[in-house]
Amino acid sequence: MHILIAGATGFIGSHIAADLRRQGHTVTAAGRGIERARSLAPDLHWIACDFRHDGAADWRPRLAGIDAVINCVGVLQDGLGDHSRAAHVDGAAALFAACAETGVRRVIHISAVGADAASGSAYARDKQDGEAALKALDLDWVILRPSLVIARNVYGGTALVRALCGLPWLTPVVGGKQVFRPIGMEDLCAAISDLVQPDAPARVSWDVGGPQRVSMDELVRGYRRWLGFGKTRIWHVPRWLAAPAFGLGDALGWLGVRTSMRTTALKQLDFDVEGDPSDWIAATGATPRGFDACLASAPAGLQDRWHARLGFARPVARWVLGLYWLITGILSLTIARGDAYDVLQAAGYEPAMQTFLLWFGSAFDLSMGLAMLAKWRVRLISAIMIAGTFAYILALSLTLPSLWADALGPILKVFPMMALALMIAATEDER
Structure with a gap:
């Protein structure tokens, strides 16, 4: 038939x-x-x-x-x-x-x-x-x-x-x-x-x-x-x-x-x-x-147990990742704005470039966070997040390599975030 x-x-x-x-x-x-x-x-x-x-x-x-x-x-x-x-x-x-x-x-x-x-x-x-x-x-x-x-x-x-x-x-x-x-x-x-x-x-x-x-x-x-x-x-x-x-x-x-x-x-x-x-x-x-x-x-099987345990863990991880990027962008434009300028100045950027980088970086963070929270093309956004973070690491490594040894770990702390983005991208399928 x-x-x-x-x-x-x-x-x-x-x-x-x-x-x-x-x-x-x-x-x-x-x-x-x-x-x-x-x-x-x-x-x-x-x-x-x-x-x-x-x-x-x-x-x-x-x-x-x-x-x-x-x-x-x-x-x-x-x-x-x-x-x-x-x-x-x-x-x-x-x-x-x-x-x-x-x-x-x-x-x-x-x-x-x-x-x-x-x-x-x-x-x-x-x-x-x-x-x-x-x-x-x-x-x-x-x-x-x-x-x-x-x-x-x-x-x-x-x-x-x-x-x-x-x-x-x-x-x-x-x-x-x-x-x-x-x-x-x-x-x-x-x-x-x-x-x-x-x-x-x-x-x-x-x-x-x-x-x-x-x-x-x-x-x-x-x-x-x-x-x-x-x-x-x-x-x-x-x-x-x-x-x-x-x-x-x-x-x-x-x-x-x-x-x-x-x-x-x-x-x-x-x-x-x-x-x-x-x-x-x-x-x-x-x-x-x-x-x-x-x-x-x-x-x-193993996949059944993984699926059950990820049922709530994965949405929480996506929201945490999205909020991380969103709040980072908000802070850079508000209460942490002065600190951001200090870092850019220490890195040797001219005042005009400092303003551009601050606004560009903040807009990038905000857009990534909102897209992840809205569940818009999650795999693509995760990949852009990882690529953008590598660019961040490279730029700071060339201009302020001392941050690798900073006690607060401004560079080291982004590696778990990239791993989280990778996990979310790998498990994006829902059916």
Whole structure:
């Protein structure tokens, strides 16, 4: 079969694409930012799409020769580059309408457990409206609402859980009693592989999950055992205390920094993240594994432990590095301005050159700090920081070599900063 997967750059979509390709299907993978995706999965046929702008007319030529469509597009909430209504309703409806117009009857739509406006989140309301748009069409549609999907490769909510597990001594959890029915990615892919066939059940919507009910507390403890981190004390963080952190997550979303700690996630956790997979299991005879069995099937490796421990350590490191540069630039123009001029004078620079170097250096520091804090092209900014620091070391070595032996270490102290920039650049990938 020739199958088109919308949202193939995402967590679920990328796994489905790889699984179907492994089975011998021809896969057309559609998504935003496909340049990076193409380098990671060059055996797939990649096409660019954007649910924020594409209409049915854009989709019709893309569907030529397609036997089935799987829609995995989704965003947690509005933010820079993300629009919930466009992703879940308008863009999805355009794709579904194009399927109806071109005769692509088999459409599998990946929704989410708790897709109900009663949850109070725009995410759930839009997910519900997207399902309604598909149900209104004369297509062989299948709607799947997965509970928590777990895989060796993680992103989003499961990445946050692992990051919490990577904290030493104490694991903060908001709530803790919310219940999931985790489903392994392999089991979800197997279900989709069966349901994409022309003779599979149609016009059905099912919650999809595993047989094991797992609370948030049990999820954390299970992942810590799997990672080899041992037991932990769970701190049930009051919602009033956690609210600022989730509000900060919303604000960061508008700066293009995506995090699972957002108010939508909290609303969905409180409403329903479990679902009831009994209808799906009864209708298909599926035998999904439980949470413990999924983890036991693949032992945690070094990269898993590194990822968990870096979950919070890396953002803190990026903020520390950004603030270091930003504050350095501010100090040079304010309370440390006189000291800066003294150093430049001792180095033998003329007054005019002193003023130029002070303002140029301060502007450079400020721009580097702001770019790092805004998470703008982090690898490039890290490289510029390192190059600029080498220039700083070279200039001072030629003009004031005595600073190498200064008790406060104005030259020696920049080497740890360069190492930090190198580590941040090396770990910039998020999915």
